[in-house]
Amino acid sequence: MALIMSQVHGKKVLLIDNDFQAAVTKFFEKHSYDALSMEEVLRNPILFAQDVIVPSGRWGLDIIPSNMNLVAAADDLITDKDGDQMGRIRHVLNQVEEDYDYCIIDCHPGVGIEVLNALAAAEDIIIPIKADKNALDGMEELDDIIQEIRPYNEKLESVRCLVTMYTKDIDVIKGEEALRNSKYDVFNTHIRHSKKVTAWTYESGQSLLETTPRSAATRDYKNLVLEYMGGRG
Template sequence: MKMQKIAIINLKGGVGKSVTACNLACILGQMHERHVLAMDLDKQANTSKFFKTFNPGISTVAEVMMESITLSDIIQKTDFEYVDVAPSSMSMIKANREVMLDVTRPQHNRLRKALNGIADKYDYCILDCPPDIDMATINALVAADWVIVPVDCDEWAFDGLFEIMEQVDAVRENYNPGIKVMGILATKYTRGTYSEKVLVQLDQLDKMHYPVFRAEDGSVLRIDYSVKVKEAKTEHLPIYCYRVPASTEYRQLADIVEKTVEGEKR
């Protein structure tokens, strides 16, 4: 199938973007046998660290954005069959600044051009975006077919959500008419007033034509918080290695992704 590019984005930090990117990549690769490229666009490089590909001394996506190296030159294998990584590092700070200042060449479509060069090698590219609308995020949206927005179930869950939707609309209008929001994903759910309130609000948003991921029973799909999620990240293991609700929930997310992509092809 044509490589499907999925940008995972939220303007807030700590909402589970990297955890979602890593687990989705692993499940699609290990359980669905899809060839997946996880592209790390965040200077914190959490996805690179999870897959044990972080090394501040090597070339990364930063150099690809500055067009000084090709994407194929930086891709690394991981411990997981079918899953490769395009790593990141703090050099993304320099890349964002240089791309923004370089008015001699197009600034917005550098990742799209880079991904075109390896499109026949992967079924999916999961783009883990930084918590900011910088040049990396704009490039990710211009390249992406789909957007997933993780929203953590706390008091300030929706901060920045509508700004993200406005940015997606602007990119669709000006650069990438095919981009779609696949869904908003409730993360870090715990039993309590704020989490339940977020689920109710997400249910209302879905009825207002903001797509929200749904579980098999029709309820809002949520990713339950567990200390095992943090433990899995520390151990560089996907959450499906643990018997916790989040394991089933992330597998449901991957199933929805596959069904959505297959439905779009028909």
């Protein structure tokens, strides 16, 4: 989404890698234990945002990188009873909100304090869901967590599910139908699964826009961005 927003639509985008596995950071070849990263965002409540933001080197997109030190920083933040535990990411974003059209925070599937910080800073939450017979598993618990976060986040406007890994398998079709018939908001766009696209992206170190611009998955992501931006302006 971030690359499509910046490259196709000319938007200024900040992409935050809020995942200790640092897939986003590694994709942009910014992985390091010497440079400032999300570790400092969680550890330093008065961090100057520009100290941790780095150019991605592609399409005018900026990132806040990550590494495994995020794990220890999150553990330490849990025990920090004196500071604002839920406002570390929001503190950084408040400093640069006039500099970017969009900020995307990429999180891992867990609900650690680093993810709670992201939820407390977000205006919109997108929940990727693999559509199958278990599509609704865990959604009620996640929805409860989001509702508990709302008092910390007055800017939160929408929570929407995104169906990913879509195929024409009967379980997938039924899973998507169940999700769309549930109480949860779901994007009209779904992302079709492609083993070839996934392999090419990781092997080449390039985005879908570069490796497979006409693939179904690339078209789906473009449609997703249009659908999202249509709601956000």
